[in-house]
Each structure stands twice: as C-alpha cells, then as structure tokens.
Amino acid sequence: MTQSAAAIAASQRRTFAIISHPDAGKTTLTEKLLLMGGAIHLAGEVRAKGERRRTQSDWMKIEQQRGISVTTSVMTFEREGITYNLLDTPGHEDFSEDTFRTLTAVDAAVMVIDAAKGIEPQTRKLFEVCRLRDIPIITLVNKMDREAKDPFELMDEISETLALDCAPMVWPVGMGREFKGIYDIHNNRFVRMTEDGYEDIAVSGTEDEKLTAYMSEDQQLTLQEEAELAKEACPQFDMDSFREGHLTPVYFGSALKNFGVKELLNGIGAAAPSPGPQPSVGRIVDPGEDKVTGFVFKVQANMDPNHRDRIAFVRLVSGKFKRGMKLKHVRSGKPIAIYNPIMFFAQSRELAEEAWPGDIIGVPNHGTLRVGDTLSESEDLRFTGIPNFAPEILRRVRLDDPMKSKHLRKALESLAEEGVTQVFKPYFGANWIVGVVGQLQLDVLVTRIEQEYSIKVGLETAPYETARWVSGPDDAVNKFIDSNRSAMSEDRDGAPVFLARNSWELGHQQQTNPDVKFEKTRERS
Numbered sequence: 129m130t131q132s133a134a135a136i137a138a139s140q141r142r143t144f145a146i147i148s149h150p151d152a153g154k155t156t157l158t159e160k161l162l163l164m165g166g167a168i169h170l171a172g173e174v175r176a177k178g179e180r181r182r183t184q185s186d187w188m189k190i191e192q193q194r195g196i197s198v199t200t201s202v203m204t205f206e207r208e209g210i211t212y213n214l215l216d217t218p219g220h221e222d223f224s225e226d227t228f229r230t231l232t233a234v235d236a237a238v239m240v241i242d243a244a245k246g247i248e249p250q251t252r253k254l255f256e257v258c259r260l261r262d263i264p265i266i267t268l269v270n271k272m273d274r275e276a277k278d279p280f281e282l283m284d285e286i287s288e289t290l291a292l293d294c295a296p297m298v299w300p301v302g303m304g305r306e307f308k309g310i311y312d313i314h315n316n317r318f319v320r321m322t323e324d325g326y327e328d329i330a331v332s333g334t335e336d337e338k339l340t341a342y343m344s345e346d347q348q349l350t351l352q353e354e355a356e357l358a359k360e361a362c363p364q365f366d367m368d369s370f371r372e373g374h375l376t377p378v379y380f381g382s383a384l385k386n387f388g389v390k391e392l393l394n395g396i397g398a399a400a401p402s403p404g405p406q407p408s409v410g411r412i413v414d415p416g417e418d419k420v421t422g423f424v425f426k427v428q429a430n431m432d433p434n435h436r437d438r439i440a441f442v443r444l445v446s447g448k449f450k451r452g453m454k455l456k457h458v459r460s461g462k463p464i465a466i467y468n469p470i471m472f473f474a475q476s477r478e479l480a481e482e483a484w485p486g487d488i489i490g491v492p493n494h495g496t497l498r499v500g501d502t503l504s505e506s507e508d509l510r511f512t513g514i515p516n517f518a519p520e521i522l523r524r525v526r527l528d529d530p531m532k533s534k535h536l537r538k539a540l541e542s543l544a545e546e547g548v549t550q551v552f553k554p555y556f557g558a559n560w561i562v563g564v565v566g567q568l569q570l571d572v573l574v575t576r577i578e579q580e581y582s583i584k585v586g587l588e589t590a591p592y593e594t595a596r597w598v599s600g601p602d603d604a605v606n607k608f609i610d611s612n613r614s615a616m617s618e619d620r621d622g623a624p625v626f627l628a629r630n631s632w633e634l635g636h637q638q639q640t641n642p643d644v645k646f647e648k649t650r651e652r653s
C-alpha cells in the first residue's frame with residue numbers, strides 16, 4: 129500500500145518539548161539545537177527575541193520583574209531530512225499549568241538534568257505529567273564541564289526517583305576541568321571536546337591506544353571499567369520499552385560548550401516517535417488521513433493589550449494543511465477560514481504555506497477558540513486527552529464596584545478561555561472563585577483585569593484548599609451534590625466541582641461516597 133503524503137510527512141517529523149528544573153540549561157540547549165538545525169545563526173538569539181517580545185506588553189512586565197519567561201512558543205528546524213518542532217515550555221514553576229498543556233501536544237520530551245544536582249522538584253513534577261500521558265523521555269545530563277555527581281549515581285537516582293530504567297548511550301570521560309569528551313558505547317567512537325567544538329575519533333574499543341593522546345592513563349582505565357560496567361550492568365536501549373515510557377536513553381554533555389548536543393539530536397531523530405494516531409470520541413484519527421484535523425492546546429493573548437485578539441496554538445493531527453483553508457470549529461459548528469496562520473519556520477517564515485501532522489499553527493481569533501477545541505476539515509470529531517488540571521490555589525474575587533459584575537464575569541471567562549485561570553461559580557453566593565496552579569498566575573490575573581478591562585478587583589483567601597471535578601452514576605452524584613450544596617460550584621462549562629476545605633475533608637468524602645469519582649483533571653468539552 130502506498131503511503132499518503134500526510135503519512136510520509138508525519139514520519140519525517142518529531143514534535144517534542146524540553147522539561148527541566150529552572151537553571152538546568154534548557155534555554156542554552158534550545159539555542160544549541162536551533163543552531164544545529166540552522167534555524168538561527170547566532171547563539172543568544174532565543175534569549176534576545178524573548179526580551180524584545182516581553183517589552184511589548186504591559187502585563188509581561190511582571191515576568192520581566194521576576195526575570196522569568198512565561199510565554200510559550202514553537203521553534204521549527206530541519207536537519208538531515210527530519211523536521212523538528214520544539215515546543216518551548218515556561219520554566220517557572222508557577223506556570224506549570226501552561227507547561228502541562230504544552231505537554232499534551234508533544235510526542236516526546238527531553239529531560240535536562242544538572243549533573244551536579246540530579247533530579248530537582250520541577251523536573252519530577254513535569255516528568256509525572258509525561259508519565260501520565262506515556263510520553264517517552266530522552267535524558268540529557270548537562271553541565272558535565274562542571275563538577276558533577278558520579279554518572280552511575282545519577283542514573284541510580286533517575287531510576288529510583290522516577291521508576292525509569294536508564295540506558296546510557298554515551299559515557300563521559302572525566303568531569304569539570306578534566307572533562308575530555310564522551311565515548312559512544314554502541315559505535316566505538318570517542319567524541320573529544322576541543323577548544324571550539326568537537327572532534328570525532330573512530331576507535332577499536334576503549335583500550336585503543338589512540339585514546340592515550342586525549343586522556344590520562346587513569347582516565348582511560350576508568351573509562352574501560354565504567355564503559356564495560358555500563359554495558360553489562362545497565363539496561364540496554366530497547367525501543368519498545370522507551371516508547372512505552374519505561375526506559376530512557378541517557379546522554380551526557382555540556383549545552384554551554386555545545387558538546388554532546390549533536391548526539392542528543394541524532395538520538396531524538398532516531399528514537400523519538402513521529403506524530404501518531406490521536407484518540408477522539410468514537411474513533412482514532414490516523415495522521416495519514418487526507419482530511420485535516422487538529423486540536424487547540426494553548427491560547428495566548430495578543431502581545432498588544434489594546435487588541436483583544438488571541439492566538440490559538442493548534443497541533444495538526446492529520447492531513448495537509450494549506451494557508452487559506454476553511455476548517456470547521458466543531459464545538460460551535462461554524463467554519464473558520466484560516467487566512468493568516470502563523471507558522472513557525474524560523475528559517476523561511478514566508479515559505480510556510482503548508483503544514484503537516486505534528487506541526488503547530490497559530491490561528492489568530494477573537495476568543496472563539498478555546499483550549500481543547502477540535503478543528504476539522506469535514507467530520508464532526510472531538511479529540512480527547514487535553515485536560516484541565518485541579519488548581520492548587522483558590523481565591524475569592526472581590527469586586528470593588530458592584531455595578532461591574534457583568535463586566536467582571538466576561539473578563540474572567542475570557543481569561544479562563546486563555547488558560548490564565550480557572551473560574552468556579554459557587555452554587556451559593558455571588559463571588560467568583562478563581563483557581564490557579566501557581567501564585568504568579570494570580571498576579572497576572574489581577575494585572576490583566578485591571579489593565580485590559582479597567583476593573584479593580586482584589587483577591588481574598590477562600591476557605592477552600594483544593595477543587596475536584598465530580599462524576600459518576602447520576603444518582604450517586606446527585607446525592608452527593610444535594611448533601612454538599614454549600615461546597616459545590618460549577619466550572620465555566622457548567623460541570624460540577626467540589627471545593628474541599630482540606631485534604632482530610634476530601635478524603636472523608638471519597639470514603640463516604642465510593643461511587644463518586646473526584647477527579648484532579650477534567651477533559652475539556
């Protein structure tokens with residue numbers, strides 16, 4: 129059977145994200161990957177672009193003050209016949225909800241670990257999201273040019289804390305100032321770090337005399353022992369196990385020195401899955417199908433606060449998308465003509481007239497498109513698997529001018545559509561409850577309501593600690609709701625949400641209502 133053009137294009141794509149704890153080297157690695165793909169010619173451009181962008185909008189002053197980056201974007205580059213779509217995720221932990229959403233649109237993730245620090249809290253949190261979605265992980269142990277933990281110790285730590293088998297793909301020779309390079313365990317090559325890059329040396333094995341020119345005798349002996357041990361005692365790379373999320377190939381290197389990055393990128397090209405079938409209600413959609421389909425995983429406000437338009441980030445699932453195409457917005461049933469899609473080819477923006485499964489297009493709109501929405505060329509499909517996450521911080525919104533209540537509702541709803549916050553309307557009482565994953569989201573929320581909608585609001589502590597979507601058999605749910613009305617609210621789609629005062633109360637309710645499901649995530653409808 130011949131493959132369709134969409135199936136071929138999909139097989140040549142790798143859509144991935146980088147997950148890491150702040151400071152582990154994500155930005156540096158991104159720059160080096162883009163350089164390698166020829167997408168940028170000057171290292172540092174990623175950062176510079178970020179800064180220019182940030183100055184354009186007032187609310188982003190917040191991130192500037194805090195010195196963090198909140199916006200998510202997409203970077204596309206090509207190398208050796210493969211198109212890579214790298215979805216950037218904000219590094220700051222307060223914006224993890226955004227990051228979580230971005231992870232619904234990737235097929236693989238690179239986990240960057242600081243070699244001196246090992247697994248840090250944010251790495252772990254993001255890893256859990258990847259695991260929830262069975263996203264395969266490729267690991268880079270970064271900063272080997274600094275003092276680092278022992279490589280075996282690091283791999284043990286990864287295996288133990290994340291329950292993930294580690295298959296070393298290269299082995300580091302030395303660390304810190306004595307870092308000499310990496311030994312490619314499977315192909316008998318030594319990649320030597322030089323002043324201005326690297327040199328590839330084919331050898332017969334770790335005993336090869338050629339190596340004496342590049343490392344001390346001790347280092348070579350250690351390499352012999354360790355590489356042997358790594359081969360015999362560590363799990364070997366296994367594609368199925370990797371794709372199922374049980375095993376991670378491990379690379380060592382230094383993003384700063386652009387060392388080991390090529391090996392990592394080759395590893396992504398060779399092992400990371402290409403865009404695959406996507407589940408929707410009723411059937412699974414294959415990337416090779418002719419008709420275009422896709423889903424919105426993120427909505428971002430225009431950088432200019434005077435314009436209310438937004439960019440919806442759509443991940444294409446199937447077919448060949450062409451500029452100017454009409455796609456049906458399945459939730460409303462209305463067609464949307466996409467004349468000005470933003471495509472993310474950093475090299476040749478103007479040539480990006482088409483996009484394929486796994487690619488991301490930005491669709492400007494006035495608030496019609498929401499996270500979780502499906503766009504489809506013909507069939508009424510609804511993709512599943514783009515969840516809402518239970519907020520970890522809940523606040524009551526206090527409105528200074530009661531005349532503006534309608535106005536506030538609109539503001540909250542549209543900010544919720546963008547994913548800045550979640551809103552809950554209690555069954556009793558007039559005050560809205562907003563829920564966020566991190567503190568910073570609250571600051572952004574208040575600033576934007578003030579600046580974009582000219583409404584002054586305050587946030588008060590709400591007597592709730594956490595929220596859960598309730599579902600299950602109708603009679604069980606109704607019974608639960610009836611006896612807990614004062615703690616019930618609805619989300620913006622009208623779905624019932626239980627607001628718990630504390631985890632004890634939540635646990636108690638779960639025990640006394642075994643037929644009711646209390647969910648931390650809810651699929652968008």
Ligand code: GDP
Nearest residue numbers: 150151152153154155156270271274382383384
């Ligand atoms: P991010 O917060 O994960 O994006 O981290 P950055 O890429 O901004 O890096 C944080 C700091 O670590 C910066 O000062 C980088 O120059 C430095 N850094 C990143 N990679 C390396 C590396 O491989 N070796 C060394 N020595 N420093 C690095």
